[in-house]
Structures are given as structure tokens and as C-alpha cells.
Amino acid sequence: xxxxxxxxxxxxxxxxxxxxxxxxxxxxxxxxxxxxxxxxxxxxxxxxxxxxxxxxxxxxxxxxxxxxxxxxxxxxxxxxxxxxxxxxxxxxxxxxxxxxxxxxxxxxxxxxxxxxxxxxxxxxxxxxxxxxxxxxxxxxxxxxxxxxxxxxxxxxxxxxxxxxxxxxxxxxxxxxxxxxxxxxxxxxxxxxxxxx
Amino acid sequence: xxxxxxxxxxxxxxxxxxxxxxxxxxxxxxxxxxxxxxxxxxxxxxxxxxxxxxxxxxxxxxxxxxxxxxxxxxxxxxxxxxxxxxxxxxxxxxxxxxxxxxxxxxxxxxxxxxxxxxxxxxxxxxxxxxxxxxxxxxxxxxxxxxxxxxxxxxxxxxxxxxxxxxxxxxxxxxxxxxxxxxxxxxxxxxxxxxxx
Numbered sequence: 001x002x003x004x005x006x007x008x009x010x011x012x013x014x015x016x017x018x019x020x021x022x023x024x025x026x027x028x029x030x031x032x033x034x035x036x037x038x039x040x041x042x043x044x045x046x047x048x049x050x051x052x053x054x055x056x057x058x059x060x061x062x063x064x065x066x067x068x069x070x071x072x073x074x075x076x077x078x079x080x081x082x083x084x085x086x087x088x089x090x091x092x093x094x095x096x097x098x099x100x101x102x103x104x105x106x107x108x109x110x111x112x113x114x115x116x117x118x119x120x121x122x123x124x125x126x127x128x129x130x131x132x133x134x135x136x137x138x139x140x141x142x143x144x145x146x147x148x149x150x151x152x153x154x155x156x157x158x159x160x161x162x163x164x165x166x167x168x169x170x171x172x173x174x175x176x177x178x179x180x181x182x183x184x185x186x187x188x189x190x191x192x193x194x195x196x
Numbered sequence: 197x198x199x200x201x202x203x204x205x206x207x208x209x210x211x212x213x214x215x216x217x218x219x220x221x222x223x224x225x226x227x228x229x230x231x232x233x234x235x236x237x238x239x240x241x242x243x244x245x246x247x248x249x250x251x252x253x254x255x256x257x258x259x260x261x262x263x264x265x266x267x268x269x270x271x272x273x274x275x276x277x278x279x280x281x282x283x284x285x286x287x288x289x290x291x292x293x294x295x296x297x298x299x300x301x302x303x304x305x306x307x308x309x310x311x312x313x314x315x316x317x318x319x320x321x322x323x324x325x326x327x328x329x330x331x332x333x334x335x336x337x338x339x340x341x342x343x344x345x346x347x348x349x350x351x352x353x354x355x356x357x358x359x360x361x362x363x364x365x366x367x368x369x370x371x372x373x374x375x376x377x378x379x380x381x382x383x384x385x386x387x388x389x390x391x392x
Contacts, residue, residue: 011335013336014335014336014337014338015334015335015336016330016334016335054340054341054342054343056340057338057340057343057347057350057351058347058350058351058354058355060347060351061347061348061350061351061352061355062351062355064348065294065295065352065355068295082279082280082281082314082317082318082331083278083279083280083281083317084278084279085278085279085284086284087346088281088282088284088287088345088346088348088349089346089347089348089349091284091287091288091291092287092288092290092291092294092346092348092349092352093291093348094288094291095287095288095289095290095291095292095294095295096291096292096294096295097295098261098288098291098292098295099261099264099291099292099293099294099295099296100295118278121278121279122278134212135278137370137371138211138212139207139210139211139212139371140209140210140211141210142210142253144250144252144253145250146250147250147253149284150283150284150285150288151253151254151256151257151285152257152260152284152285152288152289153284153285153288154253154254154257155253155254155256155257155258156257156261156288158254159254159257159258159261174333175333175335
């Protein structure tokens with residue numbers, strides 16, 4: 001059953017009750033024949049990390065890497081996090097799994113395209129004479145039609161055989177609604193084709 | 197000389213003259229016996245990408261992945277980009293190279309710790325009774341002493357044998373000053389030990 005393990009990347013670990021959240025995600029995985037692996041699984045006894053020690057941070061990073069390496073696929077919560085893009089820890093993990101050559105999937109509770117989100121986020125962003133947009137530091141805004149985030153993210157998901165599910169969700173439900181996650185897990189299950 | 201190739205990850209590709217920027221980074225690499233590889237190198241004839249086609253985005257993503265795979269190390273510009281963290285495309289690439297088991301390095305023109313940056317960025321962030329900080333969505337702010345960004349980033353650099361160079365730089369020079377980059381490249385050269 002090792003091949004049915006799916007790493008659940010996302011800033012969900014920062015939620016007020018991350019163990020309950022992990023349990024909810026794993027329950028949905030289990031209903032589709034998959035074993036969801038949470039970053040919190042790596043902690044002995046289910047204890048939460050101490051967010052105070054640099055050594056602890058390094059240990060968490062290595063444990064997350066080991067967990068990814070032990071999974072057949074990765075599912076990333078790409079809901080925009082403190083800016084126009086996904087949580088950077090999640091994006092790191094997506095890149096890590098992509099390099100291992102296994103399928104990476106994403107889901108997001110925001111359906112607004114990346115370009116529109118970036119324009120809204122960047123105060124002072126302006127259209128240029130050539131039609132592109134640049135921010136106040138004159139740096140280009142990516143503007144590919146239909147992209148959900150930076151092209152490395154969308155590109156990796158597509159190239160790996162994964163899928164990206166986005167769903168317009170009220171902002172207040174951005175970190176609670178699991179409809180897009182469930183739809184994504186259905187696609188993961190179909191791709192990995194676990195035994196009944 | 198293939199082992200002396202170093203991938204130059206960063207949002208530098210979004211600067212007004214990205215080819216001039218790539219040339220400046222490569223010149224510093226060359227002075228240290230390294231061959232800097234820019235994401236823009238992947239484009240035939242040095243042309244800039246069309247930022248308008250989804251197929252083009254996917255092609256760029258695959259070319260960047262291939263370039264990373266062809267390098268002995270990765271050096272990431274982790275200067276905060278449109279939020280408290282580094283550019284997500286850069287972070288993806290860092291994770292990708294980390295999974296390949298080769299050293300990853302970072303540099304940043306911001307020396308403010310990640311925790312302080314996150315508190316400043318998140319309107320409504322507040323200290324909790326237990327001493328942790330949470331944002332307006334009640335999501336935890338990482339607070340490890342000395343961390344430059346998300347723990348996956350700092351952790352990967354440390355575990356890979358790489359180094360992270362941060363340097364306080366005036367905001368106006370955040371995308372022009374190459375002092376931290378040069379210091380980082382000196383460390384890369386020492387780590388890879390290229391021939392004289």
C-alpha cells in the first residue's frame with residue numbers, strides 16, 4: 001500500500017487546530033483508498049512542534065522531505081497565502097516532489113487567475129506601453145491566460161500528469177472549505193488507481 | 197566543466213532588462229570559475245518569452261527544470277518578493293534542486309528575520325496568550341530565531357551543505373545591489389572548488 005501514500009502539503013499546519021485539520025484531510029483520502037500523510041505525522045506522539053528552536057525547524061524540514069520521498073504523489077493546498085501566491089513551504093515541497101518524478105496535484109479555494117490577483121496585490125502596478133504590467137519596482141507581472149500561480153507551479157502539475165482544481169470560495173471559508181480538496185483527491189485516486 | 201554550472205534562480209527575470217541582469221550575474225560567476233546558468237538561457241537566440249501563451253509558460257517551466265538538472269548547484273535570490281517570502285518560482289526551483297541532492301545556496305538583500313517581516317506584513321497579526329503570533333485568519337506565524345524565510349527554505353540550504361547570505365540593503369537598491377550575491381558566489385566557489 002506504500003504506493004497509495006499521498007503527501008498533503010499546505011499551510012494547513014498553521015491553522016488553530018492543525019491535527020483536526022490533518023484528520024479531516026486524511027478521512028477524505030481514506031474514502032478514496034489513499035493514505036494521506038501530513039507534515040505533522042512526522043512528530044512523535046502527535047505533539048505539535050516547538051516554534052521556538054532553530055534545530056527544531058531544521059528537523060521538521062528534514063522530516064517533511066523524508067515524508068515526501070515516501071509518498072507516491074503530492075497534493076498541495078495552493079490557496080493564496082499572505083500574498084498573491086501559495087505558501088512558500090508548500091511550493092518548495094511541490095518542487096521537491098516534482099524532481100522525484102512523481103505526480104503533483106494542487107487545489108485552491110481561489111479561482112481568480114494569478115495575473116488578476118497579482119495586479120490587485122501590487123500597489124502601483126501599471127500597464128506599460130507594450131501591454132505588459134509592471135509593479136512599483138518595475139518588475140514584470142506574469143500574465144499567462146488561465147494560470148493559477150507562478151508558471152513553475154502550473155507547469156510542474158501539468159507536466160507531471162497531475163491536476164489543479166480551483167474553486168471560487170468566500171474568503172471567510174478559504175481555510176475551511178474542503179470541496180476543492182475532495183475533488184482533487186478524486187482525481188488523485190483515479191490517477192493512482194488504488195485497489196478497491 | 198559541467199560540474200561548475202550553477203543555476204541562477206530568482207525573480208531577476210522580471211526586471212526591466214533581464215538579459216543585462218543575467219549577464220551581470222554571470223560575470224560575477226565567471227570571476228570565480230563558475231558558469232552561471234540563467235533561466236533565460238533556455239530561450240533560443242536570447243529572445244524574451246512571450247508572456248501571453250499558456251503553452252509558452254509550460255515550455256519555460258520544462259526548460260528551467262532541465263537547466264536545474266544540468267547544474268551542480270543552485271543559487272537563489274531570496275529577497276522578499278510581493279509578500280514576506282521569496283518569489284514562489286524561485287522557491288519551487290530550490291525544492292527541485294534540493295531533491296536532486298545537490299547544494300542549494302541563497303542570498304537576500306533583506307536581513308530582517310522572517311518572523312518580523314511576517315508580523316509587519318500581516319495586518320491584524322497579534323500575539324496570543326501562549327506567546328505565538330497569529331494573523332487575521334488565525335493562522336500561525338512561523339517564529340524560529342534567525343530564520344530568513346519558511347523553514348523548508350532555510351532547512352534545505354543548511355542540510356544540503358549550502359549557505360544563506362543576507363544583507364541589509366536600502367529598499368531602493370533591493371533589485372540592483374549585488375554585494376550579497378557576490379558574497380554568496382564566493383561561498384559556492386569554495387564549496388564546488390573549481391579549477392583555477
